[in-house]
Structures are given as C-alpha cells and as structure tokens.
Amino acid sequence: MSNAPSHLRYTRSHEWIETISDGTYRIGISDHAQDLLGDMVFIELPEVGSTVSASDECAVVESVKAASDVYSPLSGEIIEINEALEDSPDLVNRDPYGDGWLFTVKASDSSELDELMSADEYVVLTNEE
C-alpha cells in the first residue's frame, strides 16, 4: 500500500496539496500515482506567473509507461516551479512528497481547499482502485 502523509490534502486525480503559508500551496503527485506511472522521464511544468483555474490541466508527467496530465487543485497564480525536475524527473519517483514537488500556487479562493480529500479519504480511494 502506498503512503499518504496526513498533513496533506488530496484530489481524486492524485495530486497532493501542502499548505506553505496562508494562501500559498505546494502541489505534487501522490506516491500512489508515481507508483502506477513508473519511472518518470519528462516533466512539463506551467510558467511562473501564469494563472490557472481549479481542475485546469497545467502540467504533464511523462513516464516510461504513459503521459499523464496534472490538474491544478486550486485557482490562482503559479508562483514557483520545481526546476530541479528538468534534469532529474526521477525525483518524483524517489521523493513524491518532498523533492519531487511540482509547483506552488498562490490561491485566489482558499475555500476551494474544502473540496479536497483528507489523507484517510484518499487512502480509501486508492484502495478501491
């Protein structure tokens, strides 16, 4: 069974969301998602400064097995991306909740956070899959 840290929130499409500070959130993909996809070979990230709406496709993680869209869980502005992934996409496999983070959003509507799942709910979802 894959792990899902309890201090994070999750989406049905396997992104995780970490609160960095009030209104700023870091996004990545879950351990379950990276395990399903296998070795990452390319990560395409959004541009810093671009604005996204919740559930917009805003990144692509491409593994040996498949390319998969990453959806922004929150609306807002992309304020930082993980540039280390350009040369080391395998960070997503090795440390999906740490060095393998994808981007940071400055949320325009923090109430969207209420729609997200807790770790417990997410684990139930992944066990059903």
Next chain:
Amino acid sequence: MGAKTALYQEHLSLGAKIVDFAGWDMPLHYGSQVEEHYKVRGEAGMFDVSHMTFVDLNGARVREFLRYLLANNVDRLQTYGRALYTCMLNEQGGVVDDLIVYFLDEERFRLVVNAGTHDKDMAWIERHATAYDVTVNEITDVALLAIQGPDARHKVHHLLSDVQREKAQALVPFNAVETEGFFISRTGYTGEDGYEVMIPRDQVVDFWRRLHKAGVHPVGLGARDTLRLEAGMDLYSAEMDEETSPLEAGLKWTVAWEPLDRDFIGRKALEPQYNATPARKLVGLILDDRGVLRSHQRVILDGEVIGKVTSGSFSPTLGKAIAFARVPFDVGERVLVEMRGKQLPARVVKPPFVRHGKACFE
C-alpha cells in the same frame, strides 16, 4: 491469476511489480526499470524468461522439415549447438512468429518461440511436422534465465561446474552447449554479451539466488523492452505479425532466398516482392524534443499520415525517445510524429540505436 514461473515467489520477495504478459504473471520491474536498464548496459542483469515456449523436434527428417518450415535456412547450421534467428511464415508471407532454432544433432533441433503465440505456434508446427514424421515435444520442466551485460558471462562462469565452465567459455556468439543438465547459449535480446541458460525447473531458484548474491541484478520486462529497442531488435506483434511481410519489418536478412530451389512456406508469396523495392520499410526514429514516442502514434509528412510507430519508448542510453516506425520506402531524413495533440519532428535513422553499451547517435 495467470500462469507462474518457478521464480514467481523470488520476484515477489524482491519487490517486483507483477503484470500479465501473455497469460503469465511476470515482473515488470523491481523498483525502477530505468535503473535496471543501466545495470544491463553497464554491469550484469538477469531476466526470468521461463514463460517462453521451448520445443524439441526429433526425427530422421527434421532438417528437411525445418528447411520447409522456416524462412531462414537451417542448412546454415552445420556445427552442433549453432543457433539461427528466423521467421516462420504463413502461406501469404506474413509472420506466424519469430524464433531461435538450435542444431543439437542430425535428428534433434530445438526451437525457442514467443509466449504470446504459444498455441498457434504449436498447432502450426505440429500440423506441418506430420508429413515429415517429426515428433514435436514441448519442454515444460525447465526454466530459462537470460544473464546479460558486459560482466554477465564472467559472473555466470563462477557459478558453473568446471566442466560447464570450460564449455561455456569456449562458446562463440550464437552458439549453445548442453552440459550436465544445463543448456547454455551465448544469445540474448539486449544487444549485450551474455547467456541464456536453460535449467531444470527444480534447480532454478538456487541458481537465481546465487546469481543475485554474485551481484547480478534482477531485471523485468520493462527494461527488456527498452534494451531490445535500443539494440534494434524486432518484437513479434509490434514490428511484425501475420499481415506483415518480413521484408517490411527490417528482416530481409533473415529470409534465405538462395538456394533458389529451397521451397519454404511463404516463399511463393514473397517472390514478387523479394527483388522489388518494397512499398514500406521499418526505420528508426529519434525525438530530439521532450516527449516519448509510443506505439500507434501517427507519422506525418507534408500534412499526410505516412505511417505509424510500431514500438517506442524512452531510451535511457540516449536520454531521449526512440522508436521503430513503418513508413514509405522513400522516406527522407525527417518526419513529424503526432503525440498529445502536437506534431513533433523526429530524425529517421537506421537502427540499432545502441551498440555494445554505446549510443550510435547523438
């Protein structure tokens, strides 16, 4: 629940991700298929390929039978243990399967055929064997391990008996020897040196563990596919099938046209094509942009679909995506490949992409 090889529990205890392959529960990888790929290119890796089909053919007329059954000519096999890669064609010149045939003695040849085509291959071989009084015996009490990589032979030698070691060391590529219950063949599907070793089923777990202890890394089917793709080797059902001529699958070199009086199944159908320019051919593609070439992607030139990718993946050695594609014979040096709503330029090259661990292209 699929069929399981004798090593299934070993795979589980090594943390393998198991997938269905042709009805078998096989290891896809043991953590990272890219790491496993590098191990084979740089050191030594071992693959459980016991799911493949092993067939012994016995009879006084077995050579005559194989001259007719196979598109390559078994008369190229004149010394014991010699191996030959060949296609087995249907009457239309399509490929029933590709296989390796070994010459064991004048009345005994061995075939190693694909797992995914087991039933139709067995039926096809048996159907044609009757007329030659050849008996067809599938061997099911063995396991097959492929040990591949620059250090592979050396590592295997240490685990063999003195007699086995001496015989293995003397093997030149594409030759095999039966010794003390082992069938040791200097062949493989990775482009690296190494062995494929057929071992009695009840001894394989012990041998696998000793290899592992000697530093040979377990490698799954994921890396097996990227290794063979880099090495420019076809995969049955991807590059060729019953509707595809070997002449359009980069396998003309395996069709022994001479002597002209050797009749083999599919020869008549290939006759008009053999000396003509084929309509299509199999080429290699390299993608310099970020993205991964994958099978079934469309190949585009001047706004028209001219072909498709038959196999594609990320090449760990080149650090970019590579593929085989079937395209018109007169294709130029560049095409576009459609992926995820975009058309990205790809270079047209002649495989292999990697030779003896070194990239053949930038």
